[in-house]
Amino acid sequence: MNAAAPYLEFARKAFSREATYRVEVFTSVGSFVLRVYLLRSVWTALYAQNAAPAGIPLHAMITYTTVALLMSLVLEVDGTRMIREKVREGTIAVDLMKPISLPLYFFSDGFGQTLWNALLILPSLACALVLVRIDLPSLPALIGFALAFALGYGVNFFLNFLMNAVAFWTLETFAIQLMVRWVSDLLSGQILPLSLFPGALGKVVGALPFASIYSTPLQIYIGQLSGYAVFPALLTQVAWLIAFAAISAAVWQQAQRRVIVQGG
Amino acid sequence: MVVMPIIQTRQLRKVFRSVRRIPGALGAVRTLFSRDYVDRVAVEGMTLSIEEGELVGYIGPNGAGKSTTIKMLTGILVPTSGDATVAGLVPWQQRQRNARNIGVVFGQRSQLYWDLPLIESFELLRAIYGASADRYRQNLDHFTEILEMHEFLNTPVRQLSLGQRMRGDFAAAMLHDPRIVYLDEPTIGLDVVAKEAIRNFVSEVNRERGTTIVLTTHDLSDVERLSRRIVLIDHGSLVYDGTIERLKDQYGTHRTLVVRLAEAYPEVKVDGAEVVGRDGDVVRLRFDRGAFGADQLIRRVTESYCVTDVSIEEPDLESIIRRIYIEGYEPTLTPRAEILPHAVS
CATH class of the missing domain: 3.40.50.300 (P-loop containing nucleotide triphosphate hydrolases)
Structure with a gap:
């Protein structure tokens, strides 16, 4: 029996758990298509008034927003959300009495959910293609995108982990979650390409860790980053990933020492 | 080892x-x-x-x-x-x-x-x-x-x-x-x-x-x-x-004899026992088990009263523990050192 076995099992269970909520497939595909339609309308209307901002043509902009929405199907899964519930209800104690690493448990549970949600990409994309045309990148760009996406997925996991780990100190994290979520939606490039931010602001936003989550993979996808320019971008992601992992490890050490289970 | x-x-x-x-x-x-x-x-x-x-x-x-x-x-x-x-x-x-x-x-x-x-x-x-x-x-x-x-x-x-x-x-x-x-x-x-x-x-x-x-x-x-x-x-x-x-030995020093009387006696008094409860014809008598045995007490009761039924209640753990919570444990009863080492082998 190898050490990875429990975590594979967690991922499998999370996958089949998600699969039991069948109605959600329709609602999430439905809301996805609606959002694609809305964004297409908004951008088409804006482009009719102005020239292409930051040199992004309309078809690239629609590709960007549609792919961003597809990515969000997977990135909005938060396997660490259960930290909050577990700390509040005190069930984290039961988990700590098991011979497992809890961060890995959260990650694998989230990963199982992610795999299920990744399946939703296909029907979502199929429906979206009725409404919009999206560009397909070259093969190297696609590989770069996949790499950047995987790195962004990691950064996103640790960001969620850190936010939820606040529960160990305050037991209530809703306000913080909401704030970080808003900031992250805007600064990660999920809603707008970061190249639309003016001058110095754009530089600052581009250097923040949030950019690793959506902006870097998407810039590679639509060709804003290509050739050798891709490498420093990927390295920046790696740097953020390592930094966030290190902070998370430190925070987890502290959190573990602090476990004060409510009640009992 | x-x-x-x-x-x-x-x-x-x-x-x-x-x-x-x-x-x-x-x-x-x-x-x-x-x-x-x-x-x-x-x-x-x-x-x-x-x-x-x-x-x-x-x-x-x-x-x-x-x-x-x-x-x-x-x-x-x-x-x-x-x-x-x-x-x-x-x-x-x-x-x-x-x-x-x-x-x-x-x-x-x-x-x-x-x-x-x-x-x-x-x-x-x-x-x-x-x-x-x-x-x-x-x-x-x-x-x-x-x-x-x-x-x-x-x-x-x-x-x-x-x-x-x-x-x-x-x-x-x-x-x-x-x-x-x-x-x-x-x-x-x-x-x-x-x-x-x-x-x-x-x-x-x-x-x-x-x-x-x-x-x-x-x-x-x-x-x-x-x-x-x-x-x-x-x-x-x-x-x-x-x-x-x-x-139980240390704390349950008292047992209770429950007696059902055959006749309606206005007052029940037994030497060496204390009446701790009376409900119609049922009388509860508390006695120190170190002082005398239940047989002796039963004899004393039946000498003076007509009885249809008797039973003995042993002190239960719950009442003993309740007493300890309220009064604290009395180490004087038995030196504590004697109790502390693993009493169960």
Whole structure:
């Protein structure tokens, strides 16, 4: 029996758990298509008034927003959300009495959910293609995108982990979650390409860790980053990933020492 | 070779520190910035040793520090001072390794996975503990049998009744053959039949597998039924550690003779006994069992009164323990040093 076995099992269970909520497939595909339609309308209307901002043509902009929405199907899964519930209800104690690493448990549970949600990409994309045309990148760009996406997925996991780990100190994290979520939606490039931010602001936003989550993979996808320019971008992601992992490890050490289970 | 106790604690102490709350609406804001702390001692100077294969009742009123002790022994709470080893490991330093040796059942908190059928929780646990397929199968079959889990193995946990869920939790805690099992209020809220099934199971596991069991409970009938040794704590400190019989010997100095009178006597008086209750023709007489035997008292009663029925009530554990909580343990009755060493061998 190898050490990875429990975590594979967690991922499998999370996958089949998600699969039991069948109605959600329709609602999430439905809301996805609606959002694609809305964004297409908004951008088409804006482009009719102005020239292409930051040199992004309309078809690239629609590709960007549609792919961003597809990515969000997977990135909005938060396997660490259960930290909050577990700390509040005190069930984290039961988990700590098991011979497992809890961060890995959260990650694998989230990963199982992610795999299920990744399946939703296909029907979502199929429906979206009725409404919009999206560009397909070259093969190297696609590989770069996949790499950047995987790195962004990691950064996103640790960001969620850190936010939820606040529960160990305050037991209530809703306000913080909401704030970080808003900031992250805007600064990660999920809603707008970061190249639309003016001058110095754009530089600052581009250097923040949030950019690793959506902006870097998407810039590679639509060709804003290509050739050798891709490498420093990927390295920046790696740097953020390592930094966030290190902070998370430190925070987890502290959190573990602090476990004060409510009640009992 | 000296055999080490499987659980050993020395001067274990846990203090919880919290910010002192300032009353009032403005106080709530000031509390946020306050550096004024209140310390609450949850466990104080706990020195305890438990041998492999023992079944110990760990008793105390609410807030006495029972759960805090268990949490330290399971490695999820770091003590303020003192030390402890469980099967040779320091639990809070080697949490994951310690977790392999232990099983835990909380009456109020399930370790089963809410949305999964019971059997899938078991499979997940097998993966977690890396138990061999054969051993797992064997244990599962055995537990399914004695806990009668056949009908609900494939039911999602959230649809189980409390009694079913508890049986599931017990099986879940024992599937990986733990050496030590902590039971925290395991029979709370269960009906008589389910309680009995659980007690039989615990007793069997302890007897057949030699599993060490620490049973924390309010329900003293659990303890009386299952364990010989009890550890009594109050206000975080150890109050008594020894056999139930010994506690009864020391504290249950009085027995009660219950007499049903054949005629309506206006007043009942018996030499050497105190009338502690009267309900119609039933009279309760308390007497010191050191002074004379029940036969003597019965003779005295029947000499003066016409009686249809007599019975004797032994002091029950609950009233003894209640008395200790109220009055404190009297070490003068028996020198404490005599009680402290492992009374059960």
